[in-house]
Structures are given as structure tokens and as C-alpha cells.
Amino acid sequence: MKRKNKRNRYSAEEMRKKRKLKKQKSLADRINIIVLLSTIFFGTLCLVFLKRPTHSELENRKLADFPKFSWERYFSGEYTAELSEYFNDTVPYRDDIHELGAYLKKAQGIKSDDTYIFHGDVAVVADDDGNVLETEEQVTETQKPIVTESTEEPDETSPASPVETAPPETTVSETETEPEEEQNLSEFSHNGIVQITLDNKPAGIMLFGGSEKQGIRYAETINAYKEALGDDVNVYNMIVPTSVEFYLPDKLRKYSASEKDNIEKIYSHLSEDVIHVDAYSKLQEHSNEYVYFRTDHHWTPLGAYYAYTAFSEALGNTPLPISEYEAKTKEGFVGSLYGYSNLIDLKNNPDTFTYYIPPVNWTTSYYDYKTLAFKYNGVLFHEYVEGENCYGMFLGADAIHTKIVTENKNGRKIVVFKESYGNAFVPFLVSDFEEIYVIDIRFFEKNAVDYIKQIGATDVLFLNNAFAANTSSLISGIENLLYSPFGTAGGGISAETTAASETAETSVLPQETAAPPKTAAAAQ
Amino acid sequence: MIFADLIFIFIFLPLFLICYFAATKKTLKNLVLAIFSLFFYAWGEPVWVLLLIGSALVDYCNGLFIGKFRGRKIAVLGVISSLVINLGVLAAFKYSGFIVENINLLFKTNFDVPNFRLPIGISFYTFQTISYTIDVYRDNVKPQKNFISFLMYVSMFFQLVAGPIVRYSDVAKEIDRRSLTLSDFNTGLVRFIYGLGKKVLIANAVGELADKYLIFDITPNSTAAAWFGLIMFTLQIYYDFSGYSDMAIGLGLMCGFHFPENFNYPYVSRSATEFWRRWHISLGSFFRDYLYIPMGGNRKHQLLNLAVVWFLTGLWHGASWNFILWGCYFGVLVILEKFCYGKLLEKLPKFISHIYMFFVTVIGWGLFYFTDLTKFGKCVSAMFGFGDIPLTDELSKADLTANIFLIAAAVILCFPLFRFIREKALAAEEKSGAAVALFKSVQTILLIAILGCSAVMLASGTSNPFLYFNF
Incomplete structure (x- = not known):
């Protein structure tokens, strides 16, 4: 009896304790539920009510649009897929979130100075000496595009449309440049990106996939231009090596095909009538200088200058020494390689962007690629650009056709066919030519030969980086311009262009002269 | 969705x-x-x-x-x-x-x-x-x-x-x-978030690495690269699939449904037979209850029954020969274990049966991954050093160091360490209120971190594949 009582008392106490613990646990569960659900609901509110961006500075591209509904697209599953894409692509503060994601990725492992970080689908494409493997064609062509976001053709007309109303020196060109950067990376037959250490700083390098077959096709396309243009027009070809050629550590040689071999192969298939411009040797000679960006896939204006000296010599001119130009600097340039790879070390070690203003006078006018209609007079150097957009300084953008008229009355007129590497190069041409026409291969739609003949060009330069000269779609672009049926509308083109250049002389000259004299004075 | x-x-x-x-x-x-x-x-x-x-x-x-x-x-x-x-x-x-x-x-x-x-x-x-x-x-x-x-x-x-x-x-x-209890709802929510983390933070990250090494055109870059790729896929498929199951079970619990477990640390198995008792349990038991036993189970023509079950298990995973071969591969192993060396495997020191299962599992996933059997052949021959292939390469070395914490975590979490900690915590919670406060608050913080990191990873658009289109 006594014992039983004791047990009861004991268990009563235990029961009380248990009840208390149970209460405590249920309270903890309640708190857990409330905290987690509020976190989710907070996320909901942010995603629904915060402003969604339409453009990414980081990746330099326009973000996905809200899809348009139609039953057809709904039943095909496109609509919901695009809605998901829109929702994920335009997350509020997306660039900051991407940066956070980059830090999380970095936290997954260790990175020291003698290790590399690879991004994208990297494959062995060469032997240890950089000789391309035999089946290399397969390798580059089956490579999945690494950019998962839409790589659709950017709408060339819509970003340019505000130009007509806005004065040139607004932020217009920032929006114009955006499609180009993304295109470059996703279009090129590249082989991923590797982060190395260069002069104690992290540097991104695009690995070269290379494709001899495409390179030869490129050469044949240029030959066809020369044939179509005849002896009256000098045709120059310049293939620019990229940073992978000079800075890739030997250990990684086999992940990148040799651009030198590739360029030589292309030159060996070029007709003798096409004048070769050897940018490779000049850049190699100066490769210990700051000729390529560490965070961007482009060359620096200084690199472009060295290539220009090769071109100027090929013209028979003496290039101005770089000291004659007015050098200006912008800090904090974080280029495409970060936006593309999310390698956070690149973001934290931005490039210095130095550009050079030529000591001569010129005027710049811009035209629509589709119609060749005059759009506005503007500046060649869009000096207001900052940060991610620095490389967009030249020519305003790719998506608009540029004409430069200089005070050199030497009668030489050049048409430059280029991809974005040409942007940093073109400004140097103002000391050699009277008129410069810049055509981005990816946007022009008229028949190129007709166009060249109509404007009476004396020289034509094809300027492409090694990746571009191996990229099927770009080569097709050059081919299409040659055979483009639009050329039959030729009379119209010349009328439009001349009309446009007249306007340039009359109406907007004062605005343009405001900039160059100042710089010219400063340089002298 | x-x-x-x-x-x-x-x-x-x-x-x-x-x-x-x-x-x-x-x-x-x-x-x-x-x-x-x-x-x-x-x-x-x-x-x-x-x-x-x-x-x-x-x-x-x-x-x-x-x-x-x-x-x-x-x-x-x-x-x-x-x-x-x-x-x-x-x-x-x-x-x-x-x-x-x-x-x-x-x-x-x-x-x-x-x-x-x-x-x-x-x-x-x-x-x-x-x-x-x-x-x-x-x-x-x-x-x-x-x-x-x-x-x-x-x-x-x-x-x-x-x-x-x-x-x-x-x-x-x-x-x-x-009936929906508060405790069930809480357990379900916790389970859902753990599953989300398994999928987004581990499976997606190792999956990206797996693809990088297994989508090759000629041969893998090196012996190490082939192993690395397949081991990453081994991790990916477990975390992906079991992460989904966790999310499903968790959501079910939040609404008052008690679903059966689908995974039970399959990679601690010491035989192929045990593996299939721990991997995709609901599929294995479906075939057992609705096919194997009605056919006669182990009472009559057991070999035939086993053959049919494993052939169909393979086929269920996808309409391609490699899946059928994958099923048959496990069928053969299960039969061999039953009639030949199963007892031996049990008697041998544990580490031998674990090594055996390591090869069985990884190579099995190779068969599962490559729909193109010549590629599977190339991968396996690279793994065992056949052909003119270097032992290591810079790419796999770089990826290993750049993801070393992730990979270590993924490997460790394949073992019931987490369950062990949770059981200890539960036992301690039975005794003291302080333990309840400590463990529950640690868990809540951990869950918020998982949720936040997963959201960031999803929003920053790193690859988020869906592996089940084949099933």
C-alpha cells in the first residue's frame, strides 16, 4: 500500500514533468511553424510586390518578357514554361541575388592562387601541345550552349526606337548594347571559361574550341567577297587572337585549341588578293601589357591599338604613337565573363578601362540597319558609361549602323565588317580614312557588295576574333550579306544614305563639333 | 510544375x-x-x-x-x-x-x-x-x-x-x-524543407558536375574524371530522388496523410538485395506484392519470377535498352547473392561488402546514365585504366577542390549520421527542457538557412534539371 502510494506520487511528478516537456515541445513546434511559414510568406510578398527588373546589368541582357497568352500556346505548354521563365528570370534584385549565389558557389570548396576554377562544359580539345584533336569537330558542335536563358535573336528595332526622340547623350546606348554581349558568348563555339591568376589577380579566360572546318569556310567566304568586289576595292582580313592564346597556363593547354594554328590555317586558305593583317604578332609582342581584360571577353582599347598599328602599316601609313592620343580612364569595369560565369572573384577584382581619344576631328552619325535610314548624329565615345557597360562606350552599340566622317580629305573610304571586337578598334581609323562605315555582321541585312559599291568604298576590312571566325552562325551571317537578295533595292539605299549624310552636315554639326575640338586641343 | x-x-x-x-x-x-x-x-x-x-x-x-x-x-x-x-x-x-x-x-x-x-x-x-x-x-x-x-x-x-x-x-x-496534428504539420514542414535542400543545394550542384564529365564525345578526359563524373551522378540521383520523396512525404504530412517511406540510406547497403530494400522502396514492394508473389514468389519457378520482375523493373525506368540492362544487372546480382555468394558476403568483414557495393552501385548508375551503350563502355574502360588515357587531369582536380565541402557533405549525408544525431537529440529532449529549446532552435535556424540558400540558388538560375521525365 505504502509502496504503491510512493510509486503514484513519483509517477505523478514524472507525469507533470512530461506534460511540461510536451507543452514545451509543442510550443517549439509552433514557433518553428510560424517562423518558417512567415519566411515563405515573406518571400511571397517580395516576389509578388517588389518591382521586377527588365534588364540585367550583370549579364548585360534584356530579361524575359511576360508571355502573351493564347490558347494555342497554352496547350503546347509554351505559355506556362515561359511564365515560369519570366518569374525566375525577373526576380526582384536579381543581380544581387546572383551575386549571393556566386558567394554560395564559392563556399562549396577551396580556391587558392595555384588552382583554377572551370565554368561551363569544358572538354579536352587538343593534345598537350595545343594541337587540335582529330575529332574536334564533334566536340565543338555537340557542345551544349551553357547560357540557359533565352538566346533568341534580340529585337533590334525596339531598343533603338527611343533614340529618335532622345538626345544621343542619354542612357540610350546602354540599353542598345545589351543584346550583343550575351550573343557573343552564347554564339561563339567556345569551350567554357577558366579562372586563372594573372599578375596576382583573378582573370577569366574563354577556352577556344576551334573548328578548322569552320575556319576554312570563313576564309572561302572572304575570298568570295574579294572576287565579287574586284580589283578596285582592297579587301583586308584581320583575325584577332583572344586572351586564351597568351595567358593560358601550360598545364591547361589541352583544354583549348591553338588559335595560332587556327589563324594560320585560315590565312593559308585566303586568296592572295586578300590582304592579311597580322594582329597576332603585335598582340603577342605586347602581351605583357594590359591588352586584354581580365573580367571581360574583349581586348582592351590598348590591345586594339596594337592591332591597329599592324593595319595602318598594311595600308602603307605610319600609325600615330599611342602618346599622341588622349588617354582617359574609368575604374570598376566588370565585364561579361563575370555575368556569364558568376565567378565572384572576377566581380571583386574589376578591370581598369582606359580608352584613347584620337587627336583629330570627326563627326559620327547613326543609321538603322534594316532601312538604312538616318537616325541621329551622335558621339563616337559614349563617355558616360560606367561599370559593366564600359565596353559599350564605342559606337554606342552594335545594333546600329555607324558612319564616321573625318577631316582627312584623302578620299579613302573604308567599310569595316566586325563583331564586337571591332568596336574598340574603329576609333583609331579616324586618322587614316575620310569616311568610315561600320557594319556589324549580325545585324546588317542589305547586300554587302552593292552597299560597298554604292558608297564607293576604297577599302574593306573584315575584323573578327578567333572565336567568331570559327562560329558557324557568324560565318553564315557574312555569307548571307554577300548573297542577300535585298541588294536589288540598291538605288534606294544610296539615296537614303546620301540624304542622311546631308542632314548630318547641316543640322547636327554644331552638336558634334562640341566634343572633338576640345579633345583635339587637349591632345596637342 | x-x-x-x-x-x-x-x-x-x-x-x-x-x-x-x-x-x-x-x-x-x-x-x-x-x-x-x-x-x-x-x-x-x-x-x-x-x-x-x-x-x-x-x-x-x-x-x-x-x-x-x-x-x-x-x-x-x-x-x-x-x-x-x-x-x-x-x-x-x-x-x-x-x-x-x-x-x-x-x-x-x-x-x-x-x-x-x-x-x-x-x-x-x-x-x-x-x-x-x-x-x-x-x-x-x-x-x-x-x-x-x-x-x-x-x-x-x-x-x-x-x-x-x-x-x-x-x-x-x-x-x-x-486528423491533422500540430506535430504532424511541423514534421511535414521540416521534412519538406530538408528535401528541398537535398534537391536544390546538393543534387543540382553535383548534377552539374556529373554532366560536365559524363557528356563526353570521344572518351573521358582521364581515369579520375570518369570516376568523378559517375560518383557525382551516383550522388545526384540519390539526392534528387530522395529529396523529391522527402518533399512529397512532408507535404503529405502537412495535410494529414502518412505516406510510406521511399528511401532508407540505400548507400549503406552491403548487398544488391539490401540495396533494393532501401532504394525506391515503394517500387520494389509494388513489384513484390503485385507481381512476384502472385507469380508464385519463391515457391515455384522462383528464377523465372525473379527474371521477370527485374526485367520489368528495368523497363519501368525508361524505354531504352540501357534501363533494361540495368534492371537485369541487378536481377543477376540478386540471383547470384541468393544462390551463390550471399552468405559469404555476410560473413566477410564489413568493409569488403561495402567495397563490393560501391562498385556495384557506381557501375550500375553508369548503365543507367548512358543511353548510348558504347559510351558506357568507354566510360567504364576509362575507369579501369584501359585505353590511352591519363590517370588524372587538371579539370577534375580543379573541380574537386572547388567543390570539396559540397562533395564531403554529400558523401557524409548518405550515411545515417544525421538520423543518429536526431535520435540522440530526441532522447535528450525527453529528459530536459533545455535540450528541447536548444535542439529546436538550432533546427529552426538551420531550416531557415536551407530555405534561404535554396531560394537564392533557384533564383540565380543554376541548373535545375528534372530527372523523372523518363519514368
């Missing part, structure tokens, strides 16, 4: 929870669940959602038919109709292309190869409805009279797209009568 998606976590789920808990009556709750499930399915399959509803309708009728004629011979017609229709649908959508392709190859004929896109989750929901009619026929469960309730069971978005295969008998009672 998939679980590991911003729209699901931050829009669909909150809306669903609000509506579900706003509905007070059970029938209304079931209706809410059915509507949200159909919407969920229609997001990815705007057309084939009709097939899902049709399939549910057919088996709803079959169930009623069997129930009406229970005990009479004619009732078997309901089962036959269910089998023919479900397996017919599965064959038409999943296997018709494969069958015609092989007939063309074999008889040099030239039939047009049908090219249906596989409706998501069809392999899961057809099996679920088959289990229903058979269980009704066997009198394990009563036929469901309410179509909405039945449709809700078939379409329940928790397990619809990636399992587990929840049998009707598992949830029969809970469909009509379920």
Missing part, C-alpha cells in the same frame, strides 16, 4: 495552404486538394491532364464494378480492364516508340516510329490506380464511392510527378477521415 521551383514554393504552396486550411469540411478539403493538384499537373501537361482524369474515371468505375460483384468470378473483369487500360496507356505513351524501333531493327521493316512525349508522372499514377483495383479485388480496401475523393487520390500533387508510389490501401482511411 515541380517542387524545386520558385513559383511552387512561394506562390502555389502558400495559396494552397491558405485554401486548404480555410476549408473546414473534409469533403471541401478534398476538393481543394483535387483542384490544386489538377492545376499543378496542368501547368506542365495542359493536354494530358485529361488523360489523368480519364484514367482516374476508368479505375473509379472498375473499383465500383469489382465492389458490386465482389466474390463472383465476373469481378475479375474489373481488374483485367484496369490492367489492360493502364498498361495499355503506359505502353502507348512510353514504349510504343521503343517497340516499333526495335521491330524495325529486327525485321528490317520500316514502320513510322511513334513519337509521343511522355506525360509527366504517368508511370507513377498508372501504378497507383492498378494497386487500387487489385486491392479492391483482394478485398483489402473498400471501393471509393466518391469520385472527387478518388480523383484527389490519383492526382494528389505531392507524389504525382516523382513518387513515392502511394498505394490506395496506404491512405484509404485518411482520404475520408484524417
